[in-house]
Amino acid sequence: MKKFISIILSLALVISIAAIGGVSATEPVSSEILTECGGNCDVCPAIVVPGIGQSNVWLLDDDGEYVLDGDGNRINCFPGYFDIGKIVSKVLLPAILTLVTQKDMGFSNALAEALAGAFYMNSSDFNGKAPDCVEVEKYPYSVAECSDYEKEQIYGNIPLQDYANRVGEDHLYYFAYNSFGNNIDIVDELYAFIQQVKKETGHDKVNIVPISMGGTVANGLLDYYPEVVNDLNKVVYIVPALNGSTIVGDVMTKNITFLDVDYLYNGFLEGLMDEEDARMIEVIARILPDELLVKALDTAVDKLLADVFSKNTNMWALLPKEYYEEASEELLSAPEYAKIKEQTDRYHLAQVNSNKNIQNLVDNGVQVFNIVDYDFPLYNIGDAWNADNADGVIQLSSTAMGVHSALVGETLPADYVQQNTYCDDPAHNHISPDRVVDASTGLLPDTTFYFDGQAHEKTARNDVIIKLATELLATDNITDVYSTPDYPQFNYARDVRGLKNDRLPDAKNALANVEMSAEDKAELEAAIAEAEMVLNRTAGEEGDIEASDARIRAILVKIGVYAPEEEEKPSTIFTNISLFLYDNFGTDGYSELAAAAFCLYLEFVKEILSIIVKVL
Ligand SMILES: [Zn+2]
Ligand SMILES: [Zn+2]
DSSP, X not given: OHHHHHHHHHHHHHHHOOOOOOOOSOOOOOOSOOSSSTTOSSSOOEEEEOOTTOSOEEXXXXXXXXXXXXXXXXXXXSSOOOOHHHHHHHHXXXXXXXXXXSSOSSHHHHHHHHHHHHHGGGOOOTTSOOOTTEEEOOOOSOGGGSOHHHHHHHHHHXXXXXXXXXXXXXXXXXXXOOTTSOHHHHHHHXXXXXXXXXXXXXXXXXXXXXXXXXXXXXXXXXXHOGGGGGGEEEEEEESOOTTOXXXXXXXXXXXXXXXXXXXXXXXXXXXXXXXXXXXXXXXXXXXXXXXXXXXXHHHHHHHHHHHTGGGOHHHHTTSOGGGHHHHHHHHHXXXXXXXXXXXXXXXXXXXXXXXXXXXXHHHTTOEEEEEEEESBOXXXXXXXXXXXXXXXXXXXXXHTTSOEXXXXXXXXXXXXXXXOSSOOOTTOOOBOTTSOEEGGGSSOTTSEEEEETOOGGGGGGOHHHHHHHHHHHHOSSOSSTTSOTTSOSEEEOOOOHIIIIIIHHHHHHHHHHOOXXXXXXXXXXXXXXXXXXHHHOSSOOTTHHHHHHHHXXXXXXXXXXXXXXXXXXXXXXXXXXXXXXXXXXXXOXXXXXXXXXXXXXXXXXXXXXXXXXXXX
């Protein structure tokens, strides 16, 4: 159930990318130099421009005080505030009436209203500005001046502690902004922030690190402020949404998979969660007739589009350029949207110019690096979810500056040859070892690093990605993908936490304290050595962390430190029921099934009666 809730939340996250501005315009700017180096060291200060949901935005009441939840905690506006009690009180009665009558007794509207209520703080006005009821938690100073709480927030989002230890926390800044804010205001603020950082660090240039949605902010920065090229030393993009996400494009144009009734009952949820959980929800969903359920979802989507998405310029920044004409015509044609359309038109231009503006950086001596993930299917929310390779949230051509690749699970054709669109060095091989990506077709083939099988949301947990970013920001050792075999162009997904924090300490502890045979001891020592080797190397092999973890686990079981893992046979009850219902009754709800069953029963009774009559 936990997983189900987290899926719903992440779905809400994806669906909700809505508006809010609420960002105060002026920050204190100090005129004195605050760094130890006085601006005379070799490392430019770095500014992180984080991704969606990576800034705290607090809900305020009419008096400007924090609104607190039932536990007395401040309420984070991202992705919305789901006051379960309020939602239930609004939806319960119409839901019961609808269930009893099997007709829509206000259920669709109540659900849509409840959802709108959960997102009201993310709804902009017709100027594209957020309401006054939100406050962005900002850090208008270097991390050196952040409180412990603030450091926890920052490093929790992007663990750059090692960078800070090497270079100094006075060379690290975090540009917090409202994910649902006003795109142009946010860009203005970032530009001002860059000037402030230059001034107070004494450095005449900065490095910026646009992450995910931060890529859209960078698009705006380069286009609205072309002079910023003189302020930048390096740009280190990490999974940037340079051409938005097709999920957002499909949602804004209502090309949504779950509005197709067949897919809703067989396929949609399976793409988002564990099959058995998905099937359980499908079985429960049949308490409503299928057309009623689809109507409720359709009404909810319309309401969210109208109230939240259509007025949110930061949401529009996540729309791929190919969708803009259709979506803006559909959602922004009415005269009251003129002010918003003006702004989204402006961003659209920045997005179209993205590659050109990045090339301009390179031509002016700015070092631009890009770190992207691939071979992880896009969440199956929009119809075009499998139209490109992806990292779960963003399609690869968006993060990797127009790169061409095979779809997830496929490879480039056998006769495919490297296109060399952007690389003219015949010695370079830019085809990935798995023959999925032709990196030569992305704008920066020699400075883009690819991570196979890496999920977007877990990017910051990949220690190699963080080490690479650190190396790029803290040193000039890496100038391209050929600088060192430690950081090759093509690398792998990994999450070392289990091995590093649990398995390896347990193994070392066992080695010191547990009696074992010489043979077992040798194996345990070898397993520890292997774990340390795979943890320390940055050019890994696919699955090496898992294999090392399994090896330690096996020997710890053998010597009795770990209990043997019981093979749990996963339950398939709901899968069988849901598939049986789908195969035999399509997408019908139970009431419709009951009607069908009743007709069959009447037929049966009629047959029996006629037989009896004949016999008589
Ligand atoms: Zn310095
Ligand atoms: Zn090349």
